[in-house]
Amino acid sequence: MQKLEKIIGYKFKNKKILLEALTHPSFFFKESYERLEFIGDLILDAIVGIYIYKKYKDKDEEYLTNLKSAYVNKNYLKKVADKIGVIKYSKYVGEPPNRTDKFLEAIIGAIYLDGGWKNAEKFIKKFILNTQLEPLRDYKNLILNYARKIKGVIPEYEITEIKGPPHKREYEVKVKIKGIRNIGKGKSSSLKEAEILAAKSLYEKIIKS
Amino acid sequence: MQKLEKIIGYKFKNKKILLEALTHPSFFFKESYERLEFIGDLILDAIVGIYIYKKYKDKDEEYLTNLKSAYVNKNYLKKVADKIGVIKYSKYVGEPPNRTDKFLEAIIGAIYLDGGWKNAEKFIKKFILNTQLEPLRDYKNLILNYARKIKGVIPEYEITEIKGPPHKREYEVKVKIKGIRNIGKGKSSSLKEAEILAAKSLYEKIIKS
Structure with missing residues (x-):
């Protein structure tokens, strides 16, 4: 976990919360990442949306929506999660979970709870908004x-x-x-x-x- | 507009941004509420989600998702908007717009940009989270x-x-x-x-x- 903290650039005060974000429901349903993923997803959407809104002042709502989709869609987030290598630090039973994007969202939720909005934003800018993407058309x-x-x-x-x-x-x-x-x-x-x-x-x- | 500020309990530093939130695309497309509605919707989702997450510590992700849906769905938001009476302060051409929930989301976006997260949260707690709702089943x-x-x-x-x-x-x-x-x-x-x-x-x- 220390190694993961080093990679993501955030040190948790409360390690339990990071552990929860790394626990797949197959391992321990009651203390799995699901609740953290719920808020992580919402926080990610808001941070990416606000970032795009401020950056593209002359773009209309449709463009903003499609560009946000490019950053928060499952496939892109899976790539980010796999680059970080979250699966190596996660707990699960059976086959390695395919939806590594869910771990990533849970980590965002965990960072927010442990370190607040600013730290969640820092993480998202470093790992998700760092790549230039094209709007995902609807x-x-x-x-x-x-x-x-x-x-x-x-x-x-x-x-x-x-x-x-x-x-x-x-x-x-x-x-x-x-x-x-x-x-x-x-x-x-x-x-x-x-x-x-x-x-x-x-x-x-x-x-x- | 001063009257509306009094009702919603927030005084804008920049009045232009409130005006934008109250402008329907039929009145002036380029400077209508659409971009503000885009971020307002995301901010509302995040604030309601985090609030519910913290309040219901023993509930699972499904419950949180369904309860959030009850607060952010169009029908409920329309009721809130109509109670505030946003349509009286809005600008539009032709028939009065039906989707008054969109004005409400745009006002949330406007409060966030003008007064930050805390003020948006205050508004949402006062007008949206003030009612006890049942989870909306999927x-x-x-x-x-x-x-x-x-x-x-x-x-x-x-x-x-x-x-x-x-x-x-x-x-x-x-x-x-x-x-x-x-x-x-x-x-x-x-x-x-x-x-x-x-x-x-x-x-x-x-x-x-």
């Missing part, structure tokens, strides 16, 4: 608007496959718009993300055609 | 779990009707689960909420039968 909304305006309909999403046990699901989603031949497909461990990927694939086909 | 997730476990399928949502112009849509959604006779129906100006209401109505039918 593809579901883009094809919704397209379908409404051009065809007067709503895109239809359909789950075509669900694989794997409850904690390791894999979803496949198909999306189509009445009156358009192209079909979008997406696969992910999260249903929401599979839909976004399906929307993205359909959007890109429409743009090209 | 009905979509409840029926999803039910459908998976009991029937091995996924609930199917269908939009059965869309009425009204783009800025005043009314959606009607139907949800069913293969192998179950009951059908859930929901209506709302937001598609997401119409789905939640449909899920709720189906859930309640299943519980009773």
Whole structure:
């Protein structure tokens, strides 16, 4: 844990709270990271949002929302967590947990409780906001608007496959718009993300055609 | 505006920022509340979440999430905004805007920028957290779990009707689960909420039968 504190650049007064952030529900449900992840997620959203708001004074709400999504989405946070190597310091039972982004959010919650807003902000600036990212477009909304305006309909999403046990699901989603031949497909461990990927694939086909 | 400052209990150093929070996009898009609403929404989420986290030390993440939803959902925030009477002080063109909750979120963003976290927190405690609410259950997730476990399928949502112009849509959604006779129906100006209401109505039918 001392080594982890060195990597993240914050020394905890109360070590128990860091331990809690590193405990996966499979190891000890009652004292796992889940409550810390709850506040960590909210604190991360607020800090990233305020940072972006202040930095991009001439950008509209849509741009701010999409840029925030780029920084707080699961995939990017997983990369950050894996770079720090949180899994090496975590406690779990069975297979190593895949959602390392949840540990990262819990660590943010832990830093906030132990060291306040300023220290949480410092951590987020150092590890999350340090990379320049492109806004993540809201593809579901883009094809919704397209379908409404051009065809007067709503895109239809359909789950075509669900694989794997409850904690390791894999979803496949198909999306189509009445009156358009192209079909979008997406696969992910999260249903929401599979839909976004399906929307993205359909959007890109429409743009090209 | 002075009267509004008196009601909300906060005096702005920079009056322009309050004016921005009270400007609907229909009145002046470029200087409307939209950017302030973006940060206000995030600040509200974080303050309510942290407050609940600290108050309910023995509750799990699901409870915290559902209780937060009760405080930050559109309907409740609209009630708060209408009690304050924000619409009387706002600028808009045409019909009075329905989504008064957006003004409220923008005011929170404005207070934060003008007076910092402490003042935003004071406002939220006084007007939003002052009422005891019950956790808002995640009905979509409840029926999803039910459908998976009991029937091995996924609930199917269908939009059965869309009425009204783009800025005043009314959606009607139907949800069913293969192998179950009951059908859930929901209506709302937001598609997401119409789905939640449909899920709720189906859930309640299943519980009773």
